[in-house]
Amino acid sequence: MSNPAEKPGIPAVLPQASPLPAAQPTIERLSRYRRALKVALRDGATQIFSHQLAKLTGATAAQVRRDLMVVRVAGSPRYGYDIAALTEAITAYLLGGREGRRAVLVGLGRLGRAMLSYFVSRRPGLSIVAAFDTDPSKVGRVVEGCRCFPLEELAMRMAGLGTAVAIIAVPAKAAQSVADLLVCAGVTGIANFAPVSLDVPPDVFVENVDLTMSLEKVAYYAHRPAKAAGG
Amino acid sequence: MSNPAEKPGIPAVLPQASPLPAAQPTIERLSRYRRALKVALRDGATQIFSHQLAKLTGATAAQVRRDLMVVRVAGSPRYGYDIAALTEAITAYLLGGREGRRAVLVGLGRLGRAMLSYFVSRRPGLSIVAAFDTDPSKVGRVVEGCRCFPLEELAMRMAGLGTAVAIIAVPAKAAQSVADLLVCAGVTGIANFAPVSLDVPPDVFVENVDLTMSLEKVAYYAHRPAKAAGG
DNA sequence: TTGTGTGAAACCGTTCACAGCG
DNA sequence: CGCTGTGAACGGTTTCACACAA
Secondary structure, eight states: OOTTTSSTTTTTSSSSSOOOOOHHHHHHHHEEEHHHHHHHHHTTOOOHHHHHHHHHHTTHHHHHHHGGGGGGGOOOTBBOOOEEHHHHHHHHHHHSSOOEEEHHHEOOOOHHHHHHHHHHHHHEEEEEEEESSTTTTTTOEEEEEEEEHHHEGHHHHHHHHHHEEEOOOOOOHHHHHHHHHHHHHTOOOEOOOOOSSOOOOSEEEEEEOHHHHHHHHHHHHSSSSSOOOOO | OOTTTTTTTTOSSOOOOOOOOHHHHHHHHHHHHHHHHHHHHHOOOOOEHHHHHHHHHHHOOOHHHHHHHHTTOBTTTTTEEEEEHHHHHHHHHHSSTTTEEEEEEEEEEEHHHHHHHHHHHHSSSEEEEEEEEEOOOTTEEEEEEEEEEEGHHHHHHHHOOOOOEEEEEEHHHHHHHHOOOOOOTTEEEEEEEESOOOOOTSSSSSEEEOOOHHHHHHHHHHHHHOOOOOO
């Protein structure tokens, strides 16, 4: 964590090695930048300007430049940013390196299976390595290349997996108990698709992906004058 | 839009009839309050305090009270808010009345079907009344009680439906052209599940539900010290 | 006395504007 | 000359704090 060249007791002025913290909206946009950069790279581009990346992701040029400060990649006024370098830097920043992160999925209902196929088809730097369910008809099956285990084995299996990320796609009633299990198993980040707010320790991050809420928001703004926005 | 008792040219000081505008975060929380209130009502409660509603939804009491200002429902210091009245007021505010809003779904892949079953099983005040797809094997089928029509018929069918809300669940490549079709058909609110940012007129609201982004955010915070948060 | 309703303050993210550089 | 990097200003949301009501 500490710079070797750093004098003892005197904090480094520019901590180059340790990643800079960033606000949640910035993290979200970095993820979009990453995807847009991959597309641009596939299309044959090698450099990109902030205003181009902005247009691709629905942001502003100033916003892009501000966001990119945290990943510590310099752009040139002449050629813009190097797409490959920037992609790698963002990947390292968000996912801790090229190999990405591993996640587990709890709940193999329709939504869970949709998530599986979604993340198997594209390789977003994040892979689902195991699934869990209580339904005996699902346990043992291999869905989208991912084996389903009984929920009781969660703690045991997670110990060897070393994954900190989990997806909850179970009915609302079961979500809290699943969250408790996951937290016990060492999970520190949860994507929660169940329509309940989970009670977890403060060091565990929960992202509530609330489909009902998203649709109701759209319904609200569909019937009011409002600026277009992205979430 | 104008109050009948209002003097001509003089704006009403307190426009009671027309709904107050609210910020996006407030809209999102109102949706969560609505769901929590329904659960509380089903559990037999009839009144609720702001701090209780806050605990149920992961907000703070002050936040709840501030949010509820826009729906113009008064609570009593002794008994709190009337759950039934509050639910009705929020429903009216978000969805324009008890009957709710109608939406159409474009794209009957795994994600689209998951959305269908999700919104058929619970009745969130929002119903999906038609689906569209280009795949001939899907067209004509009735999935989860919802008929699938060919995409070419979208404009024609939407004319009679009078729906302003649409869900895009098609591959990224097709999303923009589908959005164009929907906008032409009069849609003013879109929930976009495709991982691209859509280009739409400024009066059309787009909510990007970006599953990759959500998971990457979780992955990021799973490996950093951060406060738990809900989105 | 506890909780509501709400002005006012604090906070945080976005936008502006410009120096610096290729 | 146009773009990057960034301090500073701005605007909006959250939080505070307190008058008021039951």
